[in-house]
Each structure stands twice: as C-alpha cells, then as structure tokens.
Amino acid sequence: MVVDIRGTLNGDLVSGTASTVTVNDEVEGPISAIEIDGDNDAKLMTVLGILVIVERTGTVFEGVEFDTLSANDVIEVSGFRESATRLRATRIEKKSVFVPGQSEVQVTGTISDLNQDTFKLGELLVNFSEANLQGLPNGALSNGQAVEVDGIADETLVRAVNIKGKQTISNTLEIGDNVSVEGVISNLEGTRFQVDGIPVDFSDASITPLGFTLKNGVVVDAAGTWNGSLVVAESVAGTRGRIEIEATVESVTANTIQLRLFNGTVTVLVDNNTRLDDDTGVTDKLSISDLRAGDFVEVEALQDGSELIASRIDRDDLDDDVIQAAVTAFESGVSVTVLGIAYRTDGAEFEDQANRDLSATDFYNQLQVGDLIKLKDDLIPDGVADEVEFESQDSQDGGITFEDDSDDSDDSDDSDDSDDSDDSDDSDDSDDSDD
Numbered sequence: 001m002v003v004d005i006r007g008t009l010n011g012d013l014v015s016g017t018a019s020t021v022t023v024n025d026e027v028e029g030p031i032s033a034i035e036i037d038g039d040n041d042a043k044l045m046t047v048l049g050i051l052v053i054v055e056r057t058g059t060v061f062e063g064v065e066f067d068t069l070s071a072n073d074v075i076e077v078s079g080f081r082e083s084a085t086r087l088r089a090t091r092i093e094k095k096s097v098f099v100p101g102q103s104e105v106q107v108t109g110t111i112s113d114l115n116q117d118t119f120k121l122g123e124l125l126v127n128f129s130e131a132n133l134q135g136l137p138n139g140a141l142s143n144g145q146a147v148e149v150d151g152i153a154d155e156t157l158v159r160a161v162n163i164k165g166k167q168t169i170s171n172t173l174e175i176g177d178n179v180s181v182e183g184v185i186s187n188l189e190g191t192r193f194q195v196d197g198i199p200v201d202f203s204d205a206s207i208t209p210l211g212f213t214l215k216n217g218v219v220v221d222a223a224g225t226w227n228g229s230l231v232v233a234e235s236v237a238g239t240r241g242r243i244e245i246e247a248t249v250e251s252v253t254a255n256t257i258q259l260r261l262f263n264g265t266v267t268v269l270v271d272n273n274t275r276l277d278d279d280t281g282v283t284d285k286l287s288i289s290d291l292r293a294g295d296f297v298e299v300e301a302l303q304d305g306s307e308l309i310a311s312r313i314d315r316d317d318l319d320d321d322v323i324q325a326a327v328t329a330f331e332s333g334v335s336v337t338v339l340g341i342a343y344r345t346d347g348a349e350f351e352d353q354a355n356r357d358l359s360a361t362d363f364y365n366q367l368q369v370g371d372l373i374k375l376k377d378d379l380i381p382d383g384v385a386d387e388v389e390f391e392s393q394d395s396q397d398g399g400i401t402f403e404d405d406s407d408d409s410d411d412s413d414d415s416d417d418s419d420d421s422d423d424s425d426d427s428d429d430s431d432d433s434d435d
Helices: 360-366
Strands: 003-009 016-023 025-036 042-047 050-055 060-062 073-083 086-097 104-112 118-121 124-127 132-135 146-153 158-165 178-189 192-195 198-201 206-208 219-226 231-238 243-252 256-261 264-269 275-278 296-304 307-316 321-331 335-338 341-344 349-351 372-377 387-390
Touching (some): 025 050, 050 073, 073 178, 335 372
Antiparallel strands (some): 003 016, 025 073, 118 124, 243 256, 243 296, 256 264, 372 387
C-alpha cells in the first residue's frame, strides 16, 4: 500500500513517532479493458477511465493473481501516478465482481466539463445530482478542483454518493519541513523533476545506488527540505531495479540469497528496503528466514557497484530460469555473458524491445556491451538460452509497451500517493516528515 505518513523524527534520524498514517487507494472500480505485453510480464488495465499498469512481480496481489485478473473484476488499486490518468500499481485487491447499478466505486481526479448535474474526471462521467458535498470547501464544485468521489457505477457513468476535496501534499507543507517522497520521475529537465506532481531540485543531492541514472519513468525516493515551492533534495535513491533473476535458491544467510542457475550462481543482498512476497500461499508475510534451498524465487535487484541489492523477492512455483541484466561480453553468433554467466544461444529465438522477431544475425549486429537483455532457459535448464530479447534500460515492465502519449503527463498533482519515509538520513530532529 502507498501511504502518507506525518510525524516527528528522533535524534537518531532513523526512528520517530507518526501522528497520522493515511492509506491512499487511487481507484476502486471494475476493470473494463485489459492489454497484455508480449512477455506476459505486464498488463495495462482500464479502471474508471484510469490506465493501470500491473506487473507480474512488481505488484502485490490479494484475492486475485496476475494471470487471473479479468474484465469486470472490481479491484482496489494502490500505486504511483505517472500522469493524471495513468497509474503504476503497487498493490491490487479484488473486492467483488461488477454489478451495474450496485457496485460501489471510488476514484480521484480533477474536475472538468462541470455543468448542472455532471462533470468529468478524465474521460469518466460523474453524476453528482444526489451527492453529499459537505466535504468540499464551501460545499461547492469547480473546474480544476481535485476531488475524491465515492459512488455507484453503472455501464456509462458513476452516480456520486459522496464527494470530498483531495488535498495535495504540497498544499499541506510548511517551509523547512522534511519530506521523503517516493514515486515515478516525470518532467525531468536539467536538475529538476517531478514525483507525483511535487517538484524536486536534485542539484546538490547524493544519488544512490552507485551508477544509478535518473530518467523519466524510473521509481525513486527523493528526500530533502521543502522551501515553499519545491523539495530541495539531499538524497535521491532508486527503489526499483532493472536486473531480474528467476531461479532456485541454493543457500540463504541472514542477509544474502545465493541463486543457482545452470552455468553458475548469483548472490543478492537483502536489506531493510527489500520487499518480500509469497505467491505460493505458504505464508502471509514472507521473511528471509522463511526461504529454503530449493525454493524458486523471482528477484528484482539494483546494481550497487559490484553488488546486487534485492528490491523485491517473490517466492513462486517452479518455472523457467530467467536473467535480465546488462551484457558484459559476447561472442557474436555464439554466446552472451550476463552477471558473470555465459549462455550459448544455439537455436534461440530473438526479439527486439517491442517483442518483434529478430534473426540471430540481426540480434548480434545490434548487440553492444552494456545493453539490457533478458535470457530465458526453459523449465529443464541446460545453460543454452531458449529466448533472448532486448529490454528497456529506462522503465519498469510495461513502460515501453504501454507508452503514455497523453498531453497531461505533468498533471499528476491531483493525487496524494507519495510514499512517506520517516527514516530519511537527510531529516533534522523533530521536524515534520511528510511523504
């Protein structure tokens, strides 16, 4: 869940007392359309006019699974806004199956096309003729106003029951407040970008992990001080990796997992920021102590110098071995090396970033050291890649396939979905920490 935490920090700067914790569900409603990317690793779903990117390993599921999401499922979505009408899901819970005229829904957005009885949130039509407006300033609606709507959905519109104002984080901050905001970078220009509509100046910030590149579409945690108009960041940390490994656990220690692939092993570090999830249903809350040799896991990791730090670990059922990582060496037409492991490519199928077929010759003619590729070694691994494809360096699964062509990519400040971290190293004792 994406949350907004406000409180005070202790002198150690890594603990404190929360005064409020607010869960920010961006939308709850029926799925009206689903697209699947060529790798079957991401889906683009339409929920009450909002485009929701769902990742197989990057999204947590409750009451439903990635493969079982279906049209007319009523789902509750928490996540990071990429634009006013586009959301990258961090958590999805199935609530029910859509019944027109009965299903309760919730959606946030900015009012447009306001008239006597209706307005729009993006492309969604809302009838407010019988709605409670007491949660609005002066009990009145206006174009450009950020609101949260609770109501009943039918086939063509939402009949609002209750409408309240949706206050943005920046409107609640005071000069000098410590802020830690997590989300997707947008509108990167020079030494500034936005996260959830909040402007950030990173000109004097430390960037971690080592070698991490700030780009539109990557997920970061920016921590610093509010100066009245933007966050002056002292640190910007990448929180999602582009390295992915699906393999069997060979050994586990208190803070490392060694993964066995046919031609070698890969070790990943686990820290306090690693999210663990169990898709096997064995345990509700997976910890590293629950993992055993022989478990099959899907790992997402960040490269920090020579080390891999796991950002996400999902225990799952046995499947193909997979490595997604930068190419460190290759022998044209013969093999590629990633994470120190060489894979032969005899008979492999090759694809470009758009999942279009390539010949082996075309693939190797395009290939350069440093390119991000994904290798798949089928269920009975033999060290020979069965599939090889180019991947995007810049964005998470689905980011290239489901590109956002809207003109409102900088209009994401109608939501309050930034993730708060009171444990920023950049905060001063007893200052407010808003996320």
